[in-house]
Each structure stands twice: as C-alpha cells, then as structure tokens.
Amino acid sequence: MNKRWEVFQQSSDYRFTPYIMAGDPCEEATIELSLALEKCGAHALELGVPYSDPLADGPVIQRAGMRGLAQNMNLEKTVNLVSKLRERGLKIPVIIFTYYNLLLQLGENRFLKLAESSGVDGVLVPDLPYEESGYLQEMCKEHNLALISLVSPTTREEKLERLSREAEGFLYCISSLGVTGIRSEFRAGLDDFLKAAKRNSRVPVLVGFGLSTREQILQFDGSSDGFIVGSAIVKKIEELESDLLTNREEAIKTFKSYIESLLPVYSR
Amino acid sequence: MTTATVPDHRGRYGVFGGKYVPETIMFALEELETAFDEAIQDKEFNELFQKELAIYSGRPTPLTKADRLSESNGGASIYLKREDLNHTGAHKINNAIGQALLAVRMGKKKIIAETGAGQHGVAAATVAAKYGLSCKVYMGKEDIRRQALNVFRMKLLGAEVIEVTSGSQTLKDATNEAIREWVAAVEDTFYLIGSAVGPYPYPKMVKQFQQVIGHETESQFNEIHKGKLPDAVVACVGGGSNAIGMFAPFIEKDVPLYGIEAAGMGVETAQHAATLSKGSNGVIHGSLTKLLQTSEGQITEPYSISAGLDYPGIGPEHAYLHETKRVTYEAVTDQEALQALKLLCENEGILCALESAHAVAYSLKLAKKMQKDQHIVVCLSGRGDKDVHTLMEFEEGGK
Numbered sequence: 001m002n003k004r005w006e007v008f009q010q011s012s013d014y015r016f017t018p019y020i021m022a023g024d025p026c027e028e029a030t031i032e033l034s035l036a037l038e039k040c041g042a043h044a045l046e047l048g049v050p051y052s053d054p055l056a057d058g059p060v061i062q063r064a065g066m067r068g069l070a071q072n073m074n075l076e077k078t079v080n081l082v083s084k085l086r087e088r089g090l091k092i093p094v095i096i097f098t099y100y101n102l103l104l105q106l107g108e109n110r111f112l113k114l115a116e117s118s119g120v121d122g123v124l125v126p127d128l129p130y131e132e133s134g135y136l137q138e139m140c141k142e143h144n145l146a147l148i149s150l151v152s153p154t155t156r157e158e159k160l161e162r163l164s165r166e167a168e169g170f171l172y173c174i175s176s177l178g179v180t181g182i183r184s185e186f187r188a189g190l191d192d193f194l195k196a197a198k199r200n201s202r203v204p205v206l207v208g209f210g211l212s213t214r215e216q217i218l219q220f221d222g223s224s225d226g227f228i229v230g231s232a233i234v235k236k237i238e239e240l241e242s243d244l245l246t247n248r249e250e251a252i253k254t255f256k257s258y259i260e261s262l263l264p265v266y267s268r
Numbered sequence: 269m270t271t272a273t274v275p276d277h278r279g280r281y282g283v284f285g286g287k288y289v290p291e292t293i294m295f296a297l298e299e300l301e302t303a304f305d306e307a308i309q310d311k312e313f314n315e316l317f318q319k320e321l322a323i324y325s326g327r328p329t330p331l332t333k334a335d336r337l338s339e340s341n342g343g344a345s346i347y348l349k350r351e352d353l354n355h356t357g358a359h360k361i362n363n364a365i366g367q368a369l370l371a372v373r374m375g376k377k378k379i380i381a382e383t384g385a386g387q388h389g390v391a392a393a394t395v396a397a398k399y400g401l402s403c404k405v406y407m408g409k410e411d412i413r414r415q416a417l418n419v420f421r422m423k424l425l426g427a428e429v430i431e432v433t434s435g436s437q438t439l440k441d442a443t444n445e446a447i448r449e450w451v452a453a454v455e456d457t458f459y460l461i462g463s464a465v466g467p468y469p470y471p472k473m474v475k476q477f478q479q480v481i482g483h484e485t486e487s488q489f490n491e492i493h494k495g496k497l498p499d500a501v502v503a504c505v506g507g508g509s510n511a512i513g514m515f516a517p518f519i520e521k522d523v524p525l526y527g528i529e530a531a532g533m534g535v536e537t538a539q540h541a542a543t544l545s546k547g548s549n550g551v552i553h554g555s556l557t558k559l560l561q562t563s564e565g566q567i568t569e570p571y572s573i574s575a576g577l578d579y580p581g582i583g584p585e586h587a588y589l590h591e592t593k594r595v596t597y598e599a600v601t602d603q604e605a606l607q608a609l610k611l612l613c614e615n616e617g618i619l620c621a622l623e624s625a626h627a628v629a630y631s632l633k634l635a636k637k638m639q640k641d642q643h644i645v646v647c648l649s650g651r652g653d654k655d656v657h658t659l660m661e662f663e664e665g666g667k
Binding site for chain 1: 563
C-alpha cells in the first residue's frame with residue numbers, strides 16, 4: 001500500500017471521491033478541475049477514460065465520454081495526465097476508471113507499468129467482474145496498484161464476503177441497480193447491504209451511483225465510510241463547458257461553489 | 269476435432285467468450301446458467317420446445333433444391349434450408365421460443381430484446397404475445413428507418429419499440445441500450461438476446477436453440493442422398509446465430525463449412541462489417557471476441573446494406589472456429605448480395621433476406637469451383653419482405 005492510500009484509509013472523515021472524465025471538455029480543464037476538487041476536500045479522485053461503448057454508464061457520462069473522445073483523449077493520455085497532476089501538486093489517490101477493451105488494446109502490462117510510474121494508485125474496470133479479473137488482480141499487486149472491487153445489492157452473500165475481505169484501496173458499493181446517473185430515491189435495505197459489506201472489509205467502504213445532493217450523501221453517513229459522486233459533477237462540468245474552455249478561472253470558481261454546496265459541511 | 273471441449277466451465281471458446289459485464293448482472297447470468305442447464309436436461313422442457321417449434325413455428329422447414337439457380341450457375345447443385353418459411357419469417361423464432369419458454373420457467377414476466385433488421389424484435393414480440401410477457405425492443409433509429417415494416421409488426425404484437433439515437437443508431441447501440449436497461453431491471457427481467465453473442469451462457473444457449481436448423485438439414489439431406497453428407501454448408505454471419513445453428517451438427521464431421529460476412533462497399537474500404545476478416549481480439553457486449561475497433565480500442569461503426577449483418581462483433585464461438593480454421597469465413601459485398609438476391613428471385617421465385625443473400629452469393633462462387641455431382645446447402649435464414657423498402661431505394665438510386 002502506498003502513502004496516498006495510507007492517508008486515505010487512515011482518515012476519519014466521511015470520504016469524498018468525485019468522478020470526472022479525462023479530457024472533458026479539454027485536458028487543461030481536467031487538470032484544474034482535479035486540483036479544485038482536492039482543494040474542496042476530495043479524498044481521492046476517479047478519472048474516467050472516454051469510451052465509445054460505456055455499458056455501465058448513463059447518458060450524462062456517455063456524453064462526457066463523447067466530449068473526451070472529441071479531444072482525442074485515450075487511456076495512455078489519461079495515465080500521462082496523472083503525471084501532470086502530480087507535477088501540479090495533486091496528493092490524493094487517483095483511480096483510473098476504464099472499460100476493459102481499452103486496457104486490452106493498450107496492453108495490460110504496458111498500462112500497469114505506465115500507471116505505476118505516472119502516480120496512478122488504482123484501477124477500476126466496471127465490465128471486469130471478479131470472475132474475470134484474476135490476472136489483472138495479481139498484476140496490479142506487482143505494480144503497487146489497487147484494483148477496485150465493485151459490489152452491488154445483487155451480489156451473493158458469500159461473494160460479498162470474499163470481495164470485502166480481499167478489497168484493495170476501497171470497496172465500491174453500488175447503491176442501486178442500473179447505470180450511472182442521478183437517482184431521486186434509493187432502494188430499501190441499502191443500509192443492511194452497506195453494513196454487510198463493512199463487516200468484512202479491511203478498507204473503507206464507499207457508496208456510489210446516483211448521489212447528487214447533500215441530503216442523499218448524509219443518508220449513508222454511518223452505514224458507509226465515504227461516497228462517490230459522478231454524474232452530478234459531470235453534469236455541472238457539462239453546464240460549464242463553454243466557460244471551462246474560454247473563461248476557465250471563473251468557471252472553476254463556480255465549480256468550487258457547486259462542490260461546496262454538495263458536500264456535508266464536515267467533509268470540506 | 270476442435271470443439272468437443274468448448275465452451276469450458278468459464279464459458280470460454282479458447283481465449284474467446286467469458287462474462288465481461290458489470291457486477292450488477294453477474295447473479296442474473298449465474299441464475300440463467302443454472303436454469304438453462306437444468307432445462308436442457310429436462311425431457312419435458314425439450315418436448316415442449318420441440319412441440320412449439322412444430323405446431324407454432326411450422327417446423328421442420330423444407331430443404332429445397334434450387335434446380336434452376338444451380339443449372340444457370342453451372343456447377344455444384346445448391347440446396348436451400350428454408351428458415352424463411354418459419355412463422356415470422358426467419359430463423360430468429362427458434363431461439364425466441366426457446367428463451368421465452370425458459371423465461372416462463374424462471375418465473376420472469378418481462379422480456380427485453382435488441383434488434384437490427386427487426387426479425388429478432390418481431391420474434392421476441394411474437395413470443396411475448398404468445399406466452400403473456402411484456403416486451404420492450406431496443407432498435408437503432410437508422411434501423412427503424414430501414415425496417416419500418418418490422419417496427420409496425422412489433423407494435424401490432426404489443427411490444428414497445430424504443431428508439432436508440434446514440435452512436436451509429438444501429439444494432440451495436442441498440443444492444444448497448446438493452447444491456448443498460450437490463451442492468452437496471454435485472455431482478456425481474458429476462459434479456460432475450462437474438463444472436464450467438466453476449467456473455468456466457470448466451471452464446472451456448474442460442475446455439476442450443478438454433479441447432480435444430482443443422483440437425484434437420486442433416487437428416488433431410490441424408491434422406492435425399494442416402495446417408496451422404498453435404499459437400500459444403502454455407503451461412504451468413506453477423507452475430508452468427510443462424511450459422512452456428514446450421515454448423516452445429518457438422519462441426520465434428522468432415523464437411524467444409526463457410527461463414528459469410530458483409531463486405532459492404534468492400535473490405536478494402538472502411539465501409540464493411542467483416543469482423544473476422546478485418547477485426548481484432550477485444551471485448552464487446554459481454555464477451556471477448558473479434559471486433560472492429562481502432563488501435564486504441566474504440567469500437568468502430570460497421571456498415572452493410574443488410575441491417576442484420578451491420579454489427580462490429582461476432583459470436584465468440586465463430587471467433588474460435590475462425591482461429592482454429594475449422595470454418596472458412598469469407599466476405600461478400602452489397603453488390604454481390606444484391607445480384608444473388610435477384611438471381612434467386614428470378615430463378616426460384618424466392619425473395620430472401622439481404623442477410624441470406626450474402627450466403628447465396630458465396631454459394632454461387634463456391635458452386636462454380638465444384639463438380640456437378642457435388643452439393644452445397646445454404647441456410648436461407650429469412651425472407652426478404654422486410655428489405656423491400658431498401659431494395660426499392662437501391663433500384664431508384666439507379667445503382
């Protein structure tokens with residue numbers, strides 16, 4: 001486990017992990033948005049890689065992917081972008097969120113070497129379930145990277161136990177079925193699922209998918225160790241697209257106020 | 269031979285296959301695998317399936333010798349396995365009946381499906397009506413335009429047709445949306461996949477329900493030719509369900525097999541859907557297979573005049589049969605398919621689907637290289653009513 005993960009895991013805060021898409025709306029904006037998120041109190045950052053066929057994502061992130069693709073962003077450039085983020089002083093763990101086909105084409109070994117040397121801390125592959133991830137899991141360990149495990153309310157009990165025990169970095173609990181996107185309400189029994197995940201986990205248990213308001217975030221404080229916000233933040237970036245390209249300083253200010261309005265006061 | 273050990277317990281055909289899906293639907297795949305394995309061991313389920321094929325779909329479909337077409341072509345004789353004579357007009361109904369019976373057995377009330385040419389959508393809507401299930405069909409906007417007749421049929425059958433406007437607005441994008449819907453509704457919804465693609469156990473299941481095509485062909489040919497096997501078997505491949513069903517009983521036998529992809533405007537152009545001829549290994553829609561993609565792994569838009577072949581991936585077993593060289597895969601252009609369709613119409617009075625026309629076109633080339641006393645069987649996977657609009661546009665375009 002590297003120092004960045006140590007800080008993340010030892011924090012007593014209700015951990016905030018935002019998701020943004022690399023290259024949305026341009027590379028420099030991604031860098032400044034990442035730094036702004038850290039300043040606002042993010043404990044870790046998920047950096048998405050644009051993909052033509054993102055099966056686990058809803059329309060907001062699909063559109064962000066299209067914007068990233070229009071900037072010719074790809075997996076290799078996303079990893080290189082992490083190097084730039086480190087040079088600019090970003091200290092929190094960065095997790096690359098990529099679909100498996102992109103990894104396969106770059107080459108798993110090539111990706112892992114590059115990720116390790118660029119200051120990447122973890123990898124999340126939403127279409128690579130536990131059953132298919134054995135090789136990558138082993139290789140990630142060799143390269144000092146956490147392969148983030150996803151568990152869902154439909155994960156069988158014994159599998160949830162095993163995944164919780166073996167999780168690296170943090171355990172990602174999917175709050176609701178379906179693709180990424182804002183939800184107005186969450187399913188009953190979610191607290192029990194989160195508590196079951198926490199029972200065996202050595203790492204923080206984070207809840208994600210659908211969270212878009214401070215009230216929703218607070219709902220899971222107590223049953224989880226932190227939360228992930230993706231679509232709501234990406235939607236804000238979409239709204240600010242034009243300013244992020246032409247009047248970035250102002251756009252970043254607006255973005256920061258939005259993030260502050262989202263977070264529980266103690267998470268800032 | 270090559271296939272006795274595939275798929276393995278992980279759903280692998282060599283390196284191909286597997287389950288590359290979000291964790292949210294893993295339990296549904298396991299539930300499906302168990303239910304499917306139990307069902308196919310169950311005599312009652314199999315008898316019910318066979319009965320439905322006979323009294324509802326109209327099986328067995330005939331094996332028709334295309335005398336005039338063969339004579340005018342001047343080579344081996346060509347037989348047509350008439351899947352076009354199935355209820356709803358294509359082989360798709362075989363698999364739709366099988367999966368719908370399984371859905372009912374599993375207690376599911378809702379089905380979702382994706383469709384390209386609309387034949388699978390019509391088949392899914394049909395079985396949903398017959399077995400009292402609700403049905404949503406995802407279809408790309410471009411395919412809705414090309415296949416207006418089938419869209420109307422689906423709606424008449426009570427299905428909800430959902431227009432997909434992302435990407436190329438064709439089968440690939442309809443499949444993405446169907447999977448996204450399935451991830452959200454996985455607890456009470458059965459995803460009825462129409463081709464031999466997708467995560468395991470779908471490729472195995474679709475083959476199981478489509479192999480009736482090959483078994484009937486073998487016994488019909490055997491009866492005509494006193495115990496002989498065909499000298500070649502030809503089928504078109506998009507995802508590859510009619511082909512895998514047709515090939516199934518012949519794979520372990522000494523019969524040359526040919527899978528025909530869509531070369532569109534030509535495999536030397538960017539306008540084709542020739543996955544095996546031009547693709548590379550990658551993951552699409554839940555399985556590792558051959559697909560059309562950029563060097564960075566972005567999936568590229570395929571093209572074919574035929575909506576059913578317009579797909580950037582292919583069933584993982586076909587990728588395996590290609591790699592092991594058990595099946596020869598060739599590509600046929602739009603023009604060649606159109607010419608073959610006309611020849612078949614004019615010589616045999618049969619209007620086949622544009623998909624099937626690709627197989628017919630290749631069989632004509634193949635027959636010319638063979639002897640007059642040899643026999644080719646072509647899977648005529650569906651009828652061409654749905655394509656009349658496309659054919660008219662083509663004629664009016666003066667091409």
